[in-house]
Amino acid sequence: xxxxxxxxxxxxxxxxxxxxxxxxxxxxxxxxxxxxxxxxxxxxxxxxxxxxxxxxxxxxxxxxxxxxxxxxxxxxxxxxxxxxxxxxxxxxxxxxxxxxxxxxxxxxxxxxxxxxxxxxxxxxxxxxxxxxxxxxxxxxxxxxxxxxxxxxxxxxxxxxxxxxxxxxxxxxxxxxxxxxxxxxxxxxxxxxxxxxxxxxxxxxxxxxxxxxxxxxxxxxxxxxxxxxxxxxxxxxxxxxxxxxxxxxxxxxxxxxxxxxxxxxxxxxxxxxxxxxxxxxxxxxxxxxxxxxxxxxxxxxxxxxxxxxxxxxxxxxxxxxxxxxxxxxxxxxxxxxxxxxxxxxxxxxxxxxxxxxxx
Ligand code: NAD
Numbered sequence: 001x002x003x004x005x006x007x008x009x010x011x012x013x014x015x016x017x018x019x020x021x022x023x024x025x026x027x028x029x030x031x032x033x034x035x036x037x038x039x040x041x042x043x044x045x046x047x048x049x050x051x052x053x054x055x056x057x058x059x060x061x062x063x064x065x066x067x068x069x070x071x072x073x074x075x076x077x078x079x080x081x082x083x084x085x086x087x088x089x090x091x092x093x094x095x096x097x098x099x100x101x102x103x104x105x106x107x108x109x110x111x112x113x114x115x116x117x118x119x120x121x122x123x124x125x126x127x128x129x130x131x132x133x134x135x136x137x138x139x140x141x142x143x144x145x146x147x148x149x150x151x152x153x154x155x156x157x158x159x160x161x162x163x164x165x166x167x168x169x170x171x172x173x174x175x176x177x178x179x180x181x182x183x184x185x186x187x188x189x190x191x192x193x194x195x196x197x198x199x200x201x202x203x204x205x206x207x208x209x210x211x212x213x214x215x216x217x218x219x220x221x222x223x224x225x226x227x228x229x230x231x232x233x234x235x236x237x238x239x240x241x242x243x244x245x246x247x248x249x250x251x252x253x254x255x256x257x258x259x260x261x262x263x264x265x266x267x268x269x270x271x272x273x274x275x276x277x278x279x280x281x282x283x284x285x286x287x288x289x290x291x292x293x294x295x296x297x298x299x300x301x302x303x304x305x306x307x308x309x310x311x312x313x314x315x316x317x318x319x320x321x322x323x324x325x326x327x328x329x330x331x332x333x334x335x336x337x338x339x340x341x342x343x344x345x346x347x348x349x350x351x352x353x354x355x356x357x358x
Pocket of ligand 1: 011015066067068069070071083086259260276278279280281282283284285290291292293295333
């Protein structure tokens with residue numbers, strides 16, 4: 001099986017190098033191919049997603065992605081900016097399902113801004129539809145307002161759209177994910193107001209009939225946003241559209257206190273996926289050897305679980321990370337009041353060491 005490794009910019013190369021060592025240790029048979037992406041690719045080839053990088057990603061079973069972007073590219077025309085590489089990969093690989101686990105290890109409970117008893121042990125999975133909704137719906141644009149109280153004034157408009165097959169395929173992903181967890185799915189929409197949400201709810205209910213063992217409930221997005229801070233542990237799998245998922249997944253990420261801990265997976269219909277930390281390229285700390293590599297290491301675990309179907313290897317990595325945290329090792333972003341502060345490489349070595357102690 002083949003994995004494309006795209007380190008990218010900023011802290012991307014540092015954290016990816018560590019995750020690759022972990023991957024090589026747990027799954028030595030994997031074929032790894034490396035290619036530049038983002039600003040690094042622009043510097044080398046004049047484009048953030050060169051044809052050779054895209055071809056490597058397309059011919060691989062999965063992509064391990066670091067992060068892209070740097071403020072020095074802000075003046076470039078949009079098509080050449082590093083972040084366009086992610087959009088290009090999503091489009092070319094047809095990645096429509098974004099999976100973002102929000103896990104708060106008991107050892108890090110005090111990193112959260114919520115009370116320990118509310119968040120300690122949190123383990124939820126947000127599944128966000130990635131290719132539809134108001135971000136891509138047409139028509140969109142600016143014009144003189146054709147009607148209403150301000151007819152003639154300049155206005156802007158976007159269109160929220162979803163087709164049944166788009167909702168069906170993301171619902172299947174959610175129910176299947178719930179099967180391997182605690183058998184519960186919460187579908188989040190705004191069906192009291194939006195046509196798209198009414199369709200969403202109908203289709204999710206219909207797909208649910210194929211998964212009689214899974215408990216499904218529906219929640220309006222405003223309530224879900226409240227419940228996420230009031231009682232986050234009441235959720236297990238949340239499935240929602242692109243816009244609501246964008247907001248709720250960031251809210252859930254902050255429950256855990258450190259963005260340096262959160263992996264993510266984006267999947268297509270063939271199970272091919274792109275795996276990356278939820279954070280960006282952190283140019284402010286790049287090259288200092290202090291970035292937290294755990295989100296990328298945990299992304300490698302998701303890669304083994306979802307694209308390569310190697311649950312045992314995925315769980316081995318997750319247990320090793322847990323053990324390192326229990327031993328008190330912390331990178332600067334999660335050090336808090338307890339623990340020993342270590343750099344990126346030392347954190348990677350600690351995980352490798354934990355892997356060697358079965
Ligand atoms: P960011 O996530 O890079 O950084 C936000 C803050 O979190 C910074 O203070 C950073 O030092 C810290 N941080 C992030 N990851 C960390 C880690 N692993 N360990 C320790 N601290 C960490 O977000 P930003 O500053 O808004 O964006 C920086 C660049 O990243 C921009 O160019 C942006 O476009 C890009 N970006 C890329 C992606 C991606 O590649 N998927 C996602 C978001 C932002």
